[in-house]
Amino acid sequence: MSHSENAAPSNKLVRALIYTVLIFFVIYYLLPLYVMLVNSVKTLEDIRTGNLMALPKLLTFQPWRDAWSNAQIGVEATGLKPYFANSLMIVVPAVALSTITGALNGYVLTKYRFPGADIVFGMLLLSCFIPFQIVLIPAARILGLIGWSGTIQGLILIHFVYGIGFSTLFFRNYYAAFPTELIRAAQIDGASFFQIFRRILLPSSGPIIVVTVIWQFTNQWNDFLFGASFSGYTSTPITVALNNLVNSSTGVKEYNVHFAGAVLAALPTLIVYIVSGRYFVRGLMAGAVKG
């Protein structure tokens, strides 16, 4: 930050221009969220006759109630509520599993270098980037073979497995900076593998656990492809349900309900972002910059 002190233009006009441009882009990024929010509390009549930017003539929360518990999704008029619950039941265990796995893997890969450890890490790392289309057909087969097609457990397994790569990457990079001498000293004192992990590494892993949980939660909550491919009647996640709601061809298009539904689906990740944006950004960066 220090260099910008002098590099900053002193000219007031230039600074005014910079602020104008920055504010323009604040509006640009907020506009779709504004459109969603403001139209989710309008009547359908108001949307049709009025315009998307205007504030509601008549404030109504009916679209929210409809989106949550009445809207027709698929064959039943259940609203998004059961799908929201499905997403939670899938994502919470999958996030927990892949985070614990990542922590253990990261611990081993940095503190117990065994022959081939680099290959193991390289393969885990590469698995982060595959286009998931490549695994759809065999994954559907395997889920069928073990009887987990269209179930919550099936999706937990899928999200867990494809989350291992990133979790391992995060913890490995974090633990790489942790002094190995401390581990060796504890070993000499007779501490076991798991004691060292629990008593020495875990207590200082707070930030990276937060980063990993946020990263996995955001990705898994927002997943659509796996949900669309592997979920069944009782395990459809919210993203798939929202898409069904918005793109169903029957009946009147209830834009206000669609917008309310979109905000509902976005709410958990938005809240996570607002509460701990700093860690969210760190995860994004760690995902982009390896080594």
Added chain:
Amino acid sequence: MKDTLQNWLPRLVVAPTFLLVVLFVYGFILYTGYLSMTDSRMLPSYGFIGLENYTKLFNLRHWNIALVNLAIFGVLYIGICSALGLFLAILLDQKIRAEGFIRPIYLYPMALSFIVTGTAWKWFLDPGIGLEHTMHVWGWTSFQFNWIKDRDYAIYTVVMAAVWQSSGFVMAMFLAGLRGVDSDIIKAAQIDGASGVTIYRRIIIPLMRPVFLSAFVVLAHLAIKVYDLVIALTGGGPGQATELPATFMYSYTFARNQMGVGASSAIIMLVMVFSIVIPYVYSELRQGQSK
């Protein structure tokens, strides 16, 4: 005996999840690769037909549309995100007082699901209720903006929504890069009398080569994988105007019962992603070791 266990324990801890990844990623890639050379249609079948599916694939108009669309989308998405990201990062680096307020607003779209983004933009760009309608209500009755319904222009609406979602993230990458530039170099340039613009053009931006590379790799692999956004925004239409390889793979495999062709398209996607990601990951890992 206890020592042997302690010696093997680290490997035993990594092994189960590593084997899961080997099966679910690398095993599945091989399986899909094999299926791409079989006569599989609705279900996997194992009649070997060599590269016939690939010949068929590249003769399909549908696939060629998807490739051309990917080229258009990829170039614009990567180009605009990088340019806008760098531009906003440089502006934000001018000791902006409200930076802590502005930066999270630029970045929050990254926390949203593509399905949510797609829904918001779908109605925002819809001529019937969105921007065009709004302009008409405001009195600009000749205003026309129906790209989302226009075969020749619909792909650009996918670019618009995708840029909105990702450009803030690229901005954050560049901003982190700008903050990492050694301030001594800049001070030296200032003493030599270089202006702010020259310092950016000649010194800072060239120093950001690694950030450009990271941004390119992240954006390129996102572009190849993009699926949910198209499904929510246009459903691949109008007609096939916004089909991309990811949507092609899904519809050929699961809707059109041409699993062999679908598998071959997934392999092509994987080759595209790996040819970008593998050299990058390899060089990053090597750099990491030499440090």
